[in-house]
Amino acid sequence: MRNLYIIGARGFGREVYNLYLKCRKNLQDVECVGFLDDNENALNGYTGYPPVVSSVEDYEPKENDVFVCALGDVRYKKKYVEMMLAKGGDFISLIHPDVEIGQNTIIGRGFIARTPCSISCDISIGDFVTVMGYSVLGHDCKVDDWSHLGAYSFLGGFSVLGKSVTLHPGARILPHKTVGDGAIVGAGSVVIRNVKNSTTVLGVPAKKLDI
Numbered sequence: 001m002r003n004l005y006i007i008g009a010r011g012f013g014r015e016v017y018n019l020y021l022k023c024r025k026n027l028q029d030v031e032c033v034g035f036l037d038d039n040e041n042a043l044n045g046y047t048g049y050p051p052v053v054s055s056v057e058d059y060e061p062k063e064n065d066v067f068v069c070a071l072g073d074v075r076y077k078k079k080y081v082e083m084m085l086a087k088g089g090d091f092i093s094l095i096h097p098d099v100e101i102g103q104n105t106i107i108g109r110g111f112i113a114r115t116p117c118s119i120s121c122d123i124s125i126g127d128f129v130t131v132m133g134y135s136v137l138g139h140d141c142k143v144d145d146w147s148h149l150g151a152y153s154f155l156g157g158f159s160v161l162g163k164s165v166t167l168h169p170g171a172r173i174l175p176h177k178t179v180g181d182g183a184i185v186g187a188g189s190v191v192i193r194n195v196k197n198s199t200t201v202l203g204v205p206a207k208k209l210d211i
Helices: 011-026 074-086
Strands: 002-007 030-036 052-054 065-069 200-202
Touching: 002 011, 002 074, 011 030, 065 074
Parallel strands: 002 030, 002 065, 030 052
Antiparallel strands: none
């Protein structure tokens, strides 16, 4: 039996625990035994969850441990995943059994996918990518490592997301458009032009936001 620890015990962590419960039939050798969070009181007032057992900084992985990262901010996701990887930690994916995945689609490790969402054919998804519910990924699109797709995101065919991209809920990326590394697309925005690295865009059509 492998022991699963969820990194992050806040709201998204609780959502990921509920996703784990939906995935248990396909993960019969995995038991979720706790959360890793620097706030030991993060679950106070909530019932039905395993405990916060440690912070990531203080936890040393054991032989049968596996991990999943439930942090929505791509910067902190990368920080704490890399911290655990440096300790030899092993990460698994949690993909809701109702998620549609087309043929020839390649998915990296540490993937989180909630439902309902549709992942079409001939897609490339990197490591530690999160896809929230009601999202659609069109054929031949590419999503690089660490990126986070909020609920109701849409990627048109042949669109590309670079590393550590954040799509807030309802973001739309039109076909053949590229969103560069570290870029942020605001909620409800429609990207009709390529987005440069480390740029925040917002609106319909999406335009650069100076912040």
